[in-house]
Amino acid sequence: MSDISDLVRNSIKQITPYSPGKSSREVKEELGLSEVTKLASNENPLGPCPQAIQAMQQAASDVYFYPDPLCRDLTAALADKLDVDPDGILVGRGSDEIIHMMGLAFVNPGEEIIYSDPWFAMYPITAALMDARAVTILHRDFAHDLEAMAAAITDRTKLILISNPYNPTGTIVTAEQMSEFMEAIPDHVIVGFDEAYYEYVDDPDYPDCLDYVREGRNATQAGARAV
Numbered sequence: 001m002s003d004i005s006d007l008v009r010n011s012i013k014q015i016t017p018y019s020p021g022k023s024s025r026e027v028k029e030e031l032g033l034s035e036v037t038k039l040a041s042n043e044n045p046l047g048p049c050p051q052a053i054q055a056m057q058q059a060a061s062d063v064y065f066y067p068d069p070l071c072r073d074l075t076a077a078l079a080d081k082l083d084v085d086p087d088g089i090l091v092g093r094g095s096d097e098i099i100h101m102m103g104l105a106f107v108n109p110g111e112e113i114i115y116s117d118p119w120f121a122m123y124p125i126t127a128a129l130m131d132a133r134a135v136t137i138l139h140r141d142f143a144h145d146l147e148a149m150a151a152a153i154t155d156r157t158k159l160i161l162i163s164n165p166y167n168p169t170g171t172i173v174t175a176e177q178m179s180e181f182m183e184a185i186p187d188h189v190i191v192g193f194d195e196a197y198y199e200y201v202d203d204p205d206y207p208d209c210l211d212y213v214r215e216g217r218n219a220t221q222a223g224a225r226a227v
């Protein structure tokens with residue numbers, strides 16, 4: 001009998017499984033510690049806010065219904081808060097899922113996705129899932145080399161993923177650098193601003209990339225922005 005793993009798509013076979021590392025709970029148990037904060041994950045060490053807990057408790061009694069797949073209430077509240085069109089909002093379970101959805105929605109097999117080297121683990125996984133060609137651009141002084149990224153664009157480029165702040169180096173792209181970069185981006189290319197670690201930034205030069213979405217550019221902002 002054949003092994004089911006032989007039937008897995010070739011592109012999926014190439015994926016190196018994501019290694020999430022040990023959870024805070026495992027480290028606590030292993031080392032006998034009472035408090036551990038895992039900074040390598042996008043987790044809030046302060047815990048959920050009391051209103052969120054209350055809302056989840058209230059919602060628990062409705063779980064026998066299908067949830068609203070369009071998350072209309074949340075989308076309307078976010079659109080209002082962020083001053084964007086509600087049709088431009090997609091709710092997902094974290095930025096990982098949204099990054100995958102960007103691949104699913106936009107990237108045809110053989111098209112190119114550009115991102116920096118070193119990269120966030122989900123970018124090559126998304127490229128592999130879509131049978132896309134990953135074009136990686138080596139960092140310059142631990143920052144995204146935006147000039148080289150723009151120069152790497154071809155007719156087959158569909159998506160450019162920029163984590164800002166840059167995981168794993170922690171540098172940021174400033175508003176001015178982003179604006180210069182966006183001027184070089186042709187219409188057939190979508191720029192995904194991945195702001196998963198946005199809360200850590202206190203630099204006044206950090207851009208509001210939603211402005212590009214508001215302007216109607218082909219840009220998406222995938223991030224766990226605090227709103």
Ligand SMILES: Cc1ncc(COP(=O)(O)O)c(C=O)c1O
Pocket residue numbers: 040041042093094095096097120163167194196197223224
């Ligand atoms: C650059 C980057 N993007 C996305 C994510 C995923 O974040 P989320 O918890 O929102 O799925 C992470 C998490 O480490 C990340 O570092």
